[in-house]
Amino acid sequence: MIEKILNEITLKVWRQKNATAKGAFETYTVKNISTDTSFMEMLDILNYQLVEEGKDPIAFDHDCREGICGTCSLFINGRAHGPDNDITTCQLHMRKFKDGETITIEPWRGTAFPVTKDLIVDRNAFEKILYAGGFVSVNTGGVPDGNAIPIGYDESESAMDAAACIGCGACVATCKNSSAMLFVSAKVSHLARLPQGKVEAVKRAKSMVAKMDELGFGGCSNTGACEIECPKGISIASIAKLNREYLTAKFME
Amino acid sequence: MTVLNSKIPKGPLAEKWSEHKAKINVVSPANKRKLDVIVVGTGLAGASAAASLAELGYNVKAFCYQDSPRRAHSIAAQGGINASKNYQNDNDSVYRLFYDTIKGGDYRAREGNVYRLAEVSGSIIDQCVAQGVPFGREYGGLLANRSFGGVLVSRTFYARGQTGQQLLIGAYGALNRQISTGKVELFSRHEMLDIVKIDGKARGIVARDMVSGEVKKYGAHAVVIATGGYGNVFFLSTNAMGCNGGAAWQSYKRGAYMSNPCFVQIHPTCIPVHGDQQSKLTLMSESLRNDGRIWVPKKKEDAEKLQKGEIGPNDIAEEDRDFYLERRYPSYGNLVPRDVASRAAKERCDAGFGVNNTGLAVYLDFKYSIERLGKDVIEARYGNLFQMYEKITDVNPYGEPMQIYPAIHYTMGGTWVDYNLMTTIPGLYSIGEANFSDHGGNRLGASALMQGLADGYFVLPYTIGDYLANEIQTPKIDTNAPEFEEVAKDVKNRLDTLMAIKGTKPVDYFHKKLGKVMWDYVGMSRNAKGLQKAIELIAEIKTEFWADVRVPGEQNELNQELEKAGRVADFIDMADLMARDALARNESCGGHYREESVTEEGEAMRNDEIGCYASAWEFKGEKEEPHMHKEELKFETVELTQRSYK
Numbered sequence: 001m002i003e004k005i006l007n008e009i010t011l012k013v014w015r016q017k018n019a020t021a022k023g024a025f026e027t028y029t030v031k032n033i034s035t036d037t038s039f040m041e042m043l044d045i046l047n048y049q050l051v052e053e054g055k056d057p058i059a060f061d062h063d064c065r066e067g068i069c070g071t072c073s074l075f076i077n078g079r080a081h082g083p084d085n086d087i088t089t090c091q092l093h094m095r096k097f098k099d100g101e102t103i104t105i106e107p108w109r110g111t112a113f114p115v116t117k118d119l120i121v122d123r124n125a126f127e128k129i130l131y132a133g134g135f136v137s138v139n140t141g142g143v144p145d146g147n148a149i150p151i152g153y154d155e156s157e158s159a160m161d162a163a164a165c166i167g168c169g170a171c172v173a174t175c176k177n178s179s180a181m182l183f184v185s186a187k188v189s190h191l192a193r194l195p196q197g198k199v200e201a202v203k204r205a206k207s208m209v210a211k212m213d214e215l216g217f218g219g220c221s222n223t224g225a226c227e228i229e230c231p232k233g234i235s236i237a238s239i240a241k242l243n244r245e246y247l248t249a250k251f252m253e
Numbered sequence: 254m255t256v257l258n259s260k261i262p263k264g265p266l267a268e269k270w271s272e273h274k275a276k277i278n279v280v281s282p283a284n285k286r287k288l289d290v291i292v293v294g295t296g297l298a299g300a301s302a303a304a305s306l307a308e309l310g311y312n313v314k315a316f317c318y319q320d321s322p323r324r325a326h327s328i329a330a331q332g333g334i335n336a337s338k339n340y341q342n343d344n345d346s347v348y349r350l351f352y353d354t355i356k357g358g359d360y361r362a363r364e365g366n367v368y369r370l371a372e373v374s375g376s377i378i379d380q381c382v383a384q385g386v387p388f389g390r391e392y393g394g395l396l397a398n399r400s401f402g403g404v405l406v407s408r409t410f411y412a413r414g415q416t417g418q419q420l421l422i423g424a425y426g427a428l429n430r431q432i433s434t435g436k437v438e439l440f441s442r443h444e445m446l447d448i449v450k451i452d453g454k455a456r457g458i459v460a461r462d463m464v465s466g467e468v469k470k471y472g473a474h475a476v477v478i479a480t481g482g483y484g485n486v487f488f489l490s491t492n493a494m495g496c497n498g499g500a501a502w503q504s505y506k507r508g509a510y511m512s513n514p515c516f517v518q519i520h521p522t523c524i525p526v527h528g529d530q531q532s533k534l535t536l537m538s539e540s541l542r543n544d545g546r547i548w549v550p551k552k553k554e555d556a557e558k559l560q561k562g563e564i565g566p567n568d569i570a571e572e573d574r575d576f577y578l579e580r581r582y583p584s585y586g587n588l589v590p591r592d593v594a595s596r597a598a599k600e601r602c603d604a605g606f607g608v609n610n611t612g613l614a615v616y617l618d619f620k621y622s623i624e625r626l627g628k629d630v631i632e633a634r635y636g637n638l639f640q641m642y643e644k645i646t647d648v649n650p651y652g653e654p655m656q657i658y659p660a661i662h663y664t665m666g667g668t669w670v671d672y673n674l675m676t677t678i679p680g681l682y683s684i685g686e687a688n689f690s691d692h693g694g695n696r697l698g699a700s701a702l703m704q705g706l707a708d709g710y711f712v713l714p715y716t717i718g719d720y721l722a723n724e725i726q727t728p729k730i731d732t733n734a735p736e737f738e739e740v741a742k743d744v745k746n747r748l749d750t751l752m753a754i755k756g757t758k759p760v761d762y763f764h765k766k767l768g769k770v771m772w773d774y775v776g777m778s779r780n781a782k783g784l785q786k787a788i789e790l791i792a793e794i795k796t797e798f799w800a801d802v803r804v805p806g807e808q809n810e811l812n813q814e815l816e817k818a819g820r821v822a823d824f825i826d827m828a829d830l831m832a833r834d835a836l837a838r839n840e841s842c843g844g845h846y847r848e849e850s851v852t853e854e855g856e857a858m859r860n861d862e863i864g865c866y867a868s869a870w871e872f873k874g875e876k877e878e879p880h881m882h883k884e885e886l887k888f889e890t891v892e893l894t895q896r897s898y899k
Contacts, residue, residue: 051805069323091644117811136385140304147395160412196384
């Protein structure tokens with residue numbers, strides 16, 4: 001770890017008091033930031049400073065700070081989760097920035113994700129999509145032995161690839177149409193690839209897509225931007241799998 | 254005479270749970286529909302309990318402080334979940350899992366509870382598979398296993414390095430299904446701030462809507478706390494930033510006893526602290542100890558050169574490397590339990606052999622397994638962990654060993670519960686990490702997920718019926734009752750007080766200060782003098798906090814500083830109880846290492862004559878000292894021996 005110190009960083013941050021208030025960018029300066037400091041720790045330092053100065057700190061979502069809970073968001077210099085690949089914002093470190101740089105920080109944008117405060121958005125629409133069928137309909141108890149149904153290694157691995165989705169919403173924030181196709185397809189293909197989830201696969205695809213449309217997410221035009229910004233590397237091959245299940249549903253109507 | 258009744262069923266160990274289930278009350282489906290249950294927390298324990306209770310027909314209200322139940326910190330568990338399936342034909346059994354857990358916990362857990370945990374472990378795997386959890390598999394299509402610390406069999410099921418997330422998605426799916434049917438009402442971004450008792454029974458909670466700031470009252474026939482541990486007392490830990498002990502602490506202040514608060518797990522393999530701007534520590538899964546070898550230089554001059562950055566780890570010759578775990582514990586080697594591994598790392602670093610610029614790190618080296626198995630195999634097993642390590646440290650662990658150091662990870666202590674998982678407040682239950690029941694003085698790896706899901710899927714749904722069967726005549730709880738009004742007033746007063754201090758220092762100032770005191774005096778190594786000093790320092794921090802904290806903004810809006818202030822106020826109180834508990838336990842056991850109780854070789858020395866108890870602290874009032882009750886631990890099946898992993 002070769003630590004360096006960034007003497008000064010300028011931040012342009014979106015501030016918005018609440019969901020109905022009008023927001024605007026404000027400019028702040030932070031000094032003496034170690035390159036080993038994470039982006040969120042840099043924001044902690046700024047907030048500490050703001051509280052000491054008697055100002056309102058910046059509200060931003062974060063929790064596990066190890067890239068798995070999907071709470072953190074932030075559009076940094078025009079990129080979801082900032083200027084690095086395969087990470088969430090909480091895994092972004094200041095070594096990715098230059099001394100004297102100006103960094104622009106915005107919340108996720110998208111009609112289905114309204115701003116709650118400052119950099120925090122409401123992602124409840126994702127929950128509603130999952131209520132529409134993002135599960136296997138089994139109760140606790142009365143299930144067969146875990147080894148009763150063998151699952152091929154490759155099938156299991158590809159289900160795992162899709163199941164890696166953390167529900168952060170970077171795909172929606174990145175998409176020019178604010179489409180949730182990558183999120184929906186990840187869940188549909190995770191479950192459709194396993195025998196346990198296959199039973200309801202067609203019904204699931206149909207009702208989740210219907211819910212996604214109803215909630216105001218846009219359509220998918222296959223630009224692939226979501227795949228690039230997905231911190232968990234979910235592939236748009238999932239979308240093809242979703243389309244297959246969805247077409248089967250339509251065909252059966 | 255003790256006031257504690259653990260309600261452990263009589264009879265042979267292997268039959269206790271079956272016997273108990275056969276005898277306890279059951280509620281009819283028609284009556285379940287009339288009963289409400291509140292579940293606070295939506296991690297593995299909370300989500301599995303809420304979903305299972307709703308499937309049974311109860312009306313459930315689930316609460317979480319996160320914006321989605323899926324984000325609860327169970328999600329961060331990496332390595333795996335134990336179950337005694339014996340799929341590997343390596344002579345595993347319910348008894349062996351029970352024995353490993355009791356021994357791993359240094360004989361400070363109840364036999365009855367631990368046996369039950371081992372007994373239901375197999376069903377958890379079946380349940381998760383049925384939900385679509387993509388566990389790792391062999392080419393023949395059957396489930397794969399890996400080894401974990403403190404055991405000699407392979408019984409750990411895993412989903413790459415994100416087992417916690419996959420299990421939680423399973424439980425969250427079950428929860429979502431119940432939300433969609435209306436049987437669960439979910440309150441996300443709501444933080445429980447107090448519990449309401451009517452005629453001595455838990456009847457509801459008071460929670461703050463974290464978006465509007467509104468303080469709200471919720472009633473139910475029973476309340477379940479599934480809010481995890483209190484590791485964030487130490488400021489730096491592997492817990493999520495929002496993890497807090499608030500719900501458990503408020504329950505304590507309303508009459509639920511706290512058990513073994515000094516039992517804290519310090520995990521040996523975390524990425525070392527880099528400086529004072531750090532906000533949290535990141536765990537590197539214990540599963541890495543399957544294939545990584547832990548070492549420091551044999552020569553102090555090499556360690557000094559490494560600390561100054563003059564040489565790198567690959568410059569140290571093979572014969573100059575001290576694989577100290579393999580040297581000290583030949584039979585378990587790098588897979589000794591967590592407490593043993595952590596202390597051994599501290600011992601080497603304290604002796605001056607640590608690496609990193611701080612001297613507070615040891616190496617976890619994959620060179621040897623890469624030579625033996627090839628890079629591809631290691632990448633398939635741990636790829637995401639290696640990627641995570643590189644993103645944080647900017648070092649490629651395929652080419653250079655990882656640097657690791659122990660960090661606060663898990664709390665074995667928690668709310669005291671009986672065999673039914675009920676606290677000393679009738680109708681208040683505590684499950685998962687929030688309770689104290691199964692891990693004794695040290696938790697084995699891959700057992701937290703097992704316990705959370707055991708409690709939520711297969712224990713609580715049965716035992717809560719025993720209590721609720723006597724509540725079928727109780728009408729819906731009226732949240733306009735004076736008891737609710739009073740608690741809501743207390744909550745508002747406390748929020749008002751925090752806002753009104755308008756001091757000079759941000760909440761983090763106090764949290765960091767508290768964390769340092771706890772790490773220095775109530776951390777990996779403890780002694781009477783240091784613990785007494787900690788109690789004094791904690792009292793000073795408390796006084797300063799309530800005089801000088803600055804909480805900006807307003808109450809009736811999203812206010813993250815206010816949320817933190819309330820949690821840190823609780824942490825300060827909890828820290829005091831942890832130090833008192835550590836002081837009272839004048840023996841070393843599990844993660845609790847008292848310098849007064851060690852062998853000549855410096856190993857922890859348990860003292861069963863004085864230490865064979867679970868403490869249960871009773872709150873006596875803000876100005877009074879807490880009172881410790883003792884639940885004597887009786888061992889009917891296992892013989893108590895000094896743990897040896899040599």
